[in-house]
Amino acid sequence: MDIIISKTEDIIIMAEETRMTEGVKCACEAAIIGLYACAGGSNVGQMANKVAVELTKQGKGKIMCTVGIGGNVQGIIKSAEGTDEIIAIDGCPLLCAKKSLELAGFTVDKSIVITELGMKKSGSLDLQENDVKEIMAKMEDALAD
Amino acid sequence: MKIEILGSGCAKCKKTKEIVEQAVAELGIDAEVVKVEDMDAALEYGVMITPAVVVDGDVKVAGKVPTLDKVKEWIS
Secondary structure, three states, X not given: OHHHHHHHHHHHHHHHHHHHHOOOEEOOOOOOEEEEEOOOOOHHHHHHHHHXXXXXXXXXXXXXXXXXXXXXXXXXXXXXXXXXXXXXXXOOOOOHXXXXXXXXXXXXXXXXXXXXXXXXXXXXXXXXXXXXXXXXXXXXXXXXX | OEEEEEOOOOHXXXXXXXXXXXXXXXXXXXXXXXXXXXXXHHHHOOOOEEOEEEEOOEEEEEOOOOOHHHHHHHHO
16 A cells, blocks of 8 residues: 555656646756757657657756747747757658758757667657667767767 | 736746836837736747747747847837
8 A cells, every 4th residue: 555655656746847847948947958859750750759758857958849940930939049059859860850940040059860879760650668768878878979 | 019928937037027017118108018927828829938028929039038129129
């Protein structure tokens, strides 16, 4: 019973931490690192999005809306202008996220490509938990470079 | 004219509101200045970082405190 209560508390704490790091971020906090994932229609595109979600939950950046950059959506463009650092996370060497940002006039401070971290591109959209863990571990190094 | 200040009530948001109110007062413009702390409302505009200023539905800035001159430019 105690274990169940403890687990429930853990879940509540995790949910609260997640809530605090998702959604809208205040510029009064530490430097805002905008994470722009391609979220493309392949396994690596979906992994790029998953990585951006996980990094946001860990407080290592803030997932932003990449498509809104291409669509010139004012609120999203202004939000990008308000970031301190921009990281593009692309699934493959087509670099759609990075190119969209640059086309909109933004300087990409760091470009990360999932295939360069060892994941082979395929049409599958389902991510395996082990693959996510492996890529997340490699992201630590990629972000440190 | 409706000017919305989107923010959680933090220091930068308060400063932004002060600057907007100063700009409105100095220009003598008839404007409704509204502080919006509902972050879901910010997301409706695509705003992902605050503070942000929205003038008649147009997002003018996000994640930065605007200068007085800039605000005057937006509302003139």
